[in-house]
Amino acid sequence: MNNKDFPLMFERSKEGRTSYSLPELDIPDFDLDTEIESNYIRTTPADLPEVSELDIMRHYTGLSNRNYGVDSGFYPLGSCTMKYNPKMNEDVARFDGFSHIHPYQETESVQGAMEMMYDLQSSLKEITGMHEVSLQSAAGAHGEWTALMMIRAFHEANGDMNRTNVIVPDSAHGTNPASATVAGFKAITVKTNENGLVDLDDLKRVVDEKTAALMLTNPNTLGLFETEIIEMAEIIHEAGGKLYYDGANLNAIMGYARPGDMGFDAVHLNLHKTFTGPHGGGGPGSGPVGVSEELAAYLPKPLLTKKEEKYVFDYDRPSSIGRVKPYYGNFGINLRAYTYIRTMGAEGLKKASEYAVLNANYMMRKLQKEYDLPYDQHCKHEFVLSGKRQKKLGVRTLDIAKRLLDYGYHPPTIYFPLNVEEAMMVEPTETESKETLDAFIDSMLAIAKEVEDNPEIVQEAPHNTIVNRMDETLAARKPVLRYQK
Amino acid sequence: MEFRYLPMTESDKQEMLTTIGVDSTEELFADIPEQIRFRGNLNLKKPANEAQLKKELADMANKNVNLKTHASFLGAGVYDHYIPSVVDHVISRSEFYTAYTPYQPEISQGELQAIFEFQTMISELTGLPVANSSMYDGGTSLAEAVNLSAAHTKRKKILVSKAVHPESRAVIETYARGPELEIVEIDCENGYTNLQQLAEAIDEHTASVVVQYPNFFGQIEPLEKINELVKSQTKTMLITSSNPLSLGYLTPPGEFGADIVVGDTQVFGIPAQFGGPHCGYFATTNKLMRKVPGRLVGQTVDEDGVRGFVLTLQAREQHIRRDKATSNICSNQALNALASSVAMSSIGKHGLRKMAVLNMKKARYMKQRLKEAGLRVVHEGTFFNELVVDLGSNVSEINKQLLNKGFIGGYDLGQNYPELKNHMLIAVTESRTKEEIDIFVKELGDLHE
Numbered sequence: 001m002n003n004k005d006f007p008l009m010f011e012r013s014k015e016g017r018t019s020y021s022l023p024e025l026d027i028p029d030f031d032l033d034t035e036i037e038s039n040y041i042r043t044t045p046a047d048l049p050e051v052s053e054l055d056i057m058r059h060y061t062g063l064s065n066r067n068y069g070v071d072s073g074f075y076p077l078g079s080c081t082m083k084y085n086p087k088m089n090e091d092v093a094r095f096d097g098f099s100h101i102h103p104y105q106e107t108e109s110v111q112g113a114m115e116m117m118y119d120l121q122s123s124l125k126e127i128t129g130m131h132e133v134s135l136q137s138a139a140g141a142h143g144e145w146t147a148l149m150m151i152r153a154f155h156e157a158n159g160d161m162n163r164t165n166v167i168v169p170d171s172a173h174g175t176n177p178a179s180a181t182v183a184g185f186k187a188i189t190v191k192t193n194e195n196g197l198v199d200l201d202d203l204k205r206v207v208d209e210k211t212a213a214l215m216l217t218n219p220n221t222l223g224l225f226e227t228e229i230i231e232m233a234e235i236i237h238e239a240g241g242k243l244y245y246d247g248a249n250l251n252a253i254m255g256y257a258r259p260g261d262m263g264f265d266a267v268h269l270n271l272h273k274t275f276t277g278p279h280g281g282g283g284p285g286s287g288p289v290g291v292s293e294e295l296a297a298y299l300p301k302p303l304l305t306k307k308e309e310k311y312v313f314d315y316d317r318p319s320s321i322g323r324v325k326p327y328y329g330n331f332g333i334n335l336r337a338y339t340y341i342r343t344m345g346a347e348g349l350k351k352a353s354e355y356a357v358l359n360a361n362y363m364m365r366k367l368q369k370e371y372d373l374p375y376d377q378h379c380k381h382e383f384v385l386s387g388k389r390q391k392k393l394g395v396r397t398l399d400i401a402k403r404l405l406d407y408g409y410h411p412p413t414i415y416f417p418l419n420v421e422e423a424m425m426v427e428p429t430e431t432e433s434k435e436t437l438d439a440f441i442d443s444m445l446a447i448a449k450e451v452e453d454n455p456e457i458v459q460e461a462p463h464n465t466i467v468n469r470m471d472e473t474l475a476a477r478k479p480v481l482r483y484q485k
Numbered sequence: 486m487e488f489r490y491l492p493m494t495e496s497d498k499q500e501m502l503t504t505i506g507v508d509s510t511e512e513l514f515a516d517i518p519e520q521i522r523f524r525g526n527l528n529l530k531k532p533a534n535e536a537q538l539k540k541e542l543a544d545m546a547n548k549n550v551n552l553k554t555h556a557s558f559l560g561a562g563v564y565d566h567y568i569p570s571v572v573d574h575v576i577s578r579s580e581f582y583t584a585y586t587p588y589q590p591e592i593s594q595g596e597l598q599a600i601f602e603f604q605t606m607i608s609e610l611t612g613l614p615v616a617n618s619s620m621y622d623g624g625t626s627l628a629e630a631v632n633l634s635a636a637h638t639k640r641k642k643i644l645v646s647k648a649v650h651p652e653s654r655a656v657i658e659t660y661a662r663g664p665e666l667e668i669v670e671i672d673c674e675n676g677y678t679n680l681q682q683l684a685e686a687i688d689e690h691t692a693s694v695v696v697q698y699p700n701f702f703g704q705i706e707p708l709e710k711i712n713e714l715v716k717s718q719t720k721t722m723l724i725t726s727s728n729p730l731s732l733g734y735l736t737p738p739g740e741f742g743a744d745i746v747v748g749d750t751q752v753f754g755i756p757a758q759f760g761g762p763h764c765g766y767f768a769t770t771n772k773l774m775r776k777v778p779g780r781l782v783g784q785t786v787d788e789d790g791v792r793g794f795v796l797t798l799q800a801r802e803q804h805i806r807r808d809k810a811t812s813n814i815c816s817n818q819a820l821n822a823l824a825s826s827v828a829m830s831s832i833g834k835h836g837l838r839k840m841a842v843l844n845m846k847k848a849r850y851m852k853q854r855l856k857e858a859g860l861r862v863v864h865e866g867t868f869f870n871e872l873v874v875d876l877g878s879n880v881s882e883i884n885k886q887l888l889n890k891g892f893i894g895g896y897d898l899g900q901n902y903p904e905l906k907n908h909m910l911i912a913v914t915e916s917r918t919k920e921e922i923d924i925f926v927k928e929l930g931d932l933h934e
Contacts, residue, residue, distance in 0.1 A: 005792045006594070009602050009830055020836030022567065022843060026919040027850040032734075032842060036867050040705060042736050046609040048834045053571055056830050060575040060599070067595030069583030077585055084490055085583050088535055093758075094573070096553045097546025103760030104559055104896055105550060106884050112548030113759050119530075126528050138621035138761070139816035141803070149662065178803035178813035182632070184663035187808035225516045254527075256514050261521045272816070280820030281596040282586040282618070282780065284762030300659075321662075323655035326562065326624035327760025339542065345532030348488045354510050355493050361513055362501040378505075378513050405591050416804075433492040434501065465591035468787040475785035475797040479774065481615055482605040 006066060009049045009059055010483045019053040066466055067281070068410055074436050076363075078382045078413035078425025079173070079221060081251050081273035086343065089276060089336035098335055103327040107312060113331065114311035117304050120338040121288075127341075127349070128247075128267050129260025130290030135329040136300045140248060141175040142324065143268025143287030144215070148183035149321045150266060150291065150298040151213045151242045157298075157319065160240065163212035167241075169198050171222060171417040173248060176215045185212055192419050196222040196375035203235055211241040218262065219249045219380035221417040221425070223360065233263030242266065242295075250274045251429070252357055252380035255350030265292045275337035286333035300324045355430035356381040359437060363428055366441045370448035374420055381429075387422035395451045395458050397422040402469065403450070403461035407443040486532060550888055552757060556921040560871050560912025561701070561896035562623070562650050562749070563757050566730070566840075567916055569831040572754040576824050586780070586819070590795045597794035600782040600819065603826045610732045611746040611768040612739025618780040619822040620765030620814065623749030624653040627695065627726050628660035629778045629812055630745040630767065634693035634722045635666050636811070637776060642667045642690040646678040648700035649726060651901035657695070666692075676704040676864035676873065684714050693722040693745075698738055699731050702910065703848070703871030704864055712742040728752060729766065731869045733841035745769045754828025755821050764821035775801060778812030843915040844870035851913045851922050858930040863908065871912045873898065873905070876933040880909045883932045890928050892921075 033041060051059070069075070075082035093099060101110055121133040137143035148166065155163045165188045166180035177187035188206050193199040197220070207214075214236045218226045226232065236243050245259040245267035251274045259267045271277045272285035279285075291299060301320040302313035313328070344352060357380050364373065364383040372386040387397035401411035401424070413425040428437055450458050462468065493501075498510075507513060514522075533541065557565045576582060580595065587593030587600075600618045607616035620626035631643050643661065645654055647670050654670070661668050669686055672679045678696055687694065694715045698706045708725065715723040724745045725738040730752040732738075738746045751763040769777060775798060783797035803810040832840055848870040852862050861875040876883060880897035887894040899906035913922065 006598065008598065008605075009826075010605065013834075018833055018836060019569070019571075019830075020832045020840070021569070022836060022840055023915055023918075025843065025846060027847060027922070030846045030849045032845055036705070039709060040736050040867070042732070042734060042838075045834050045838055046606075046733060046737075048606060048609065048832065048837055049830045050833050050835070051830060053569075053831065056571050056827060057574065059830075060578070060827065063595035063599055064575075064578040064580040065595065066593075066598070067580040067584055067587075068589075068592040069580045071579035071583045075585070077588075080585050082583075082585060085579070086490060088539065090577070090582075092539065092542050092546075095543060095546035096551050097543075097549040099756040099758045100552040100565075101549050101759045102552060102557060102559050102563055102565075102757045102893060104561055104563070105893055106881065106888065108885070109550035109888055109893075110759065112545040115548070116542075116545055123529055129523075138625065139814075141813045141815045142621065142625070145663075145813055149659065152662075174802075174804040174807045174810070175813050175815050177808035178806070178810040181808045181810070182660075182663050182813045184665060227516050227518060230518060230520060253517070256523060257517050257521055258523050261523060263521075278582045278820070279585045280582050280818075281584045281599075281823065282819035283816035284621070284764075284818045284821055285816040286762075322659040323652060324625075324659055325656060325761070326622055326650070326652040329760075330621075330762040331759040332762050339538065342530060342533050342538050342541075343490075343535075344488060346527035346529045347486055348491070348532050349527065349529075351488060351491055355491055357513050358493070358498065358501055358505075358510050361505045365505050378507075378516065380513075401589070402591070405589065410585075410592065411589060431490050431492065434494075434497040462591050467591055467594060467791050467793045468789055470590045470787050470793050470795045471785045472795050472797065475783040475795050476800075479781075479797060480784040481601075481774070481781055481797075482608045483602070 006062060008483050012051050012055050012059060013049040015050060017050045017052055019051060019056060073408055074432060074440055075410040076412050076426045076428050077410060078427040079248060081427060081429060083276060083429040084431035085276050085278040086340060089339045092339050093332050093335050111311055114304060116335060116338055118306055118311055120334055121304065123341050124269060124288055124290060127254060128290045129258030130267060131293040132296040132299060133288055133290040134299045134303060135288045135334050136325050137268065137287040137289055138325050138330055139283060139285035140268060140270045140287045141179055143289045144175055144179035144246065145182050146289050146300060146324045147244055147266040147268055148179055150295050152183060153298045153321050154295055155212055163210055165210045166212055167206055167214040170419050171220055172215060172217065176246060196224045197226055197228065198232060200228055200231060203232060207235055207239045211239050213242045213244050215244045215246060217246040217249050219252050222375055222384050223379040223382040224375060225380055229262045249381060252353055254353040255346060256353055265295055271333055271337035276340040277333040277336045284330050284333055286330040352430045359428040359430060359432060363426060363437055363441060367444055370445055382425060382427035384420050385424045386420050387424060390451045391422050393451050393455055395455050397424055399458045399461060400447055403447050403458045405462040406464045409440060555891055555893045556917060557893035558895050558911045558913065558925060559893045561910055563760060564752050564912060564914055565916050566752050566914050568754050569828055571831055572824050572827045575827045576820055581823060582820055587796060590793060594793055597782050599823050599826060601784065601794050603822045604782060606826060606829050607766045607768050610729050610737060612737030613746055613768040614771050615774045615777065616766060616768040617777050618782055619818040620767050620779055621818060622761060622763045622765045623726060623747060624656040626747040626765030626767050627653045628657045630724045630747050631657050631693060631695060632660055632664060633776055634724060635664055638692040638720045640690050640692035642669060643693055643695065644669050644671055644683065644686050644691060645695040646671045648673045648678050648702060649695055649697040650701050653726060676702040676866055678706055680710060687714060687718055687721060689718060691718055691721045693724050695724045697726040699728060699869035702864060702873050703868040705735065705867045705869060708738055708741040716742060730841055733837035734845065750825035753825040755824050762818060762821055764818040764825055776811050779814045779817055840915055847917060848872060848913040851911060854922060854926040858926050860929065860933065870914060871910055873908050873910055875908050877907055878933055880907060886932055887928060892925055
């Protein structure tokens, strides 16, 4: 073990040390070992750590110090909406009456929880302009797939069995084509034009009687609003397809425009992005799905509804695609989103989008002096720079990202979207102050200067982190996926 | 109106607008066609201040009967177990919960190492060498396992025991529609999967056989025999869904030859929270390592040879492979996997077996008391911490009355199994005391017909 290594929990383990506190056996004893056939009794115990409670706290406190969250500093990770996670949400999610309720309790004993869910559904319907919402999907990609399964069921119910294609822009998140495949469709790519928008001519070219749906993020992953959305909706609808809205970028338009009004038939939202459910180091998320009236019958079941002043789970939905998840969705994350929406209201949500867009445009204009801006127009909540200029000097976008670590920041999303060379995708969010934005801008400009004057310092970055660049090839070639003694 | 999450001042805004070269933020939205511009006000409840909203939400929470106010005998996939205090203290550290997926390893070693440790613990529990960083929940993890088995074997037929959780089966059915798999359900007999029917159904088109161990009725399926039946066909895979706590006492499915073991770690440090978020796990063999859905963390070294961790084998994943990815999953349940890792560390090597044994013994005490009270416990086989009792009258009605007596009663099996109308699935965890069991049995005895 190297001096700089941080021990694994297993390396802290010592035979005989404990930190559990289990109840005593308060009933007459039973002899399990004679009751259970011997080959069903585990012979070697699962080798979990044997550590004290203080060991646990030191270990995880140490690990947390080797991690970086929004509370640690600025996190302009494009497409991920790393906004502040309100502390009140965390408190509310821990109320006993929310965190310690069982999904199979009699519904009369959980009316408060169901009221929250119903109210959240109503709020999300209003924000998106959709007819009906289900909270069952667990995350964004899960919501995408749920909606595609509904679109599939819709076409099949119409006897339209040959709609095998789902159209996805070349700038789309990887989950879009992956969800299309999992839902049994073929993903077809539509090109981006010179303005950074879906190429309408190419769309017309790929649309045909096989088109089941078009998946679209609006604003798109370049941070640009798809201004020809009405025409696109017409093209798809005329061909008999459905229009699907990936809600990854809803943070740009709350109160300014609604997917339902744009002609979308189905949407998913990322409550862990736009509505402050924390990202948790990768999850849990929540990906509710909203649909038009025409698709409502296909929503997953059960659907939470209200009947005679009582909240009920409606299982009697014969056209439903069925269950997409056990129980009723990620209630704990939905509750955090609900708390946020109630804190902000209509006015606050609109202001959030206003400032998200203002912040992005401000940064874009300040940074375009030193970095290439492939699409020079007002952006929405995020923008994409290209490191082409720096690449010519031998410094790659990856190097710039690593240098930002030395300046104390989480870097932007890099090498995405795929249609921009050496891409850097910056999303500041609305919860950052001007001082924070300015400090980040100064760092980015300083790095641009370093690239010109002293490229090695950028190429060899990071210099100040607890570990240097990792050997990822080794990790993939000789995978070590668990601790071995 | 002030909004505490929005820090820009009016003068900041003016300065920024000048930099951008516009007069108002409205100009930044001018690209949205007027026809679809939303010009009204969203019809939402008025913004509420912190104290007022907290009060309102507390009132809402207080309307719910919960596992702290009532003694619960309800399980069926979600259990009331002891949660060590350290769990919430660790997951409340905001360096963990406000972070994104660890794409930048230099500043994410904490999360990466925590996941690596989680993978190790799951591997230990299941007896399989490879475990991923987590899935949404046990049900979707099982559905992903089914899809993987079909893709790997290039076969379409899946045999699923009816003793698998009904909601997991429902999720499998929905997931199976994409790749157009044929799902064949195998009946139960005396609370176990009917092995004869299973033997007859397995053929050269069978991609996998799915069983739950212990099963939905709490019974410990004879995995050794089941694996023999499954492996009589070359390539056919055995997929097992397991409550990971039970694996503290029971022989892990991996040792019997299971190819994929999945389940939910809610039993370790995750509150019930009305069914989610919980935390799916996914474990498999070395052979299937490169087909696993979701994130995997691997050990490596940095340029100076210092040990560290990275997301690895990413060529499987949607952000690289797009439509050719092994799954569309992106988010996992990292924070809940962390909660379970803390709980597993706290319970530890010896505590785990002790906790599993406590559950088993208390469930046996429940069985004995029910019989003494003249109630019919319907299965006679070996079981973990759940059992089925025939109440002879409507379970939901009884549960409503039990609520008034301070109990959350068991699961109404008649919802999913017509032949088990009026039957209740009762779970007994280490959290239930002798006194609670005694009174619960007395109340049930009084209420049933």
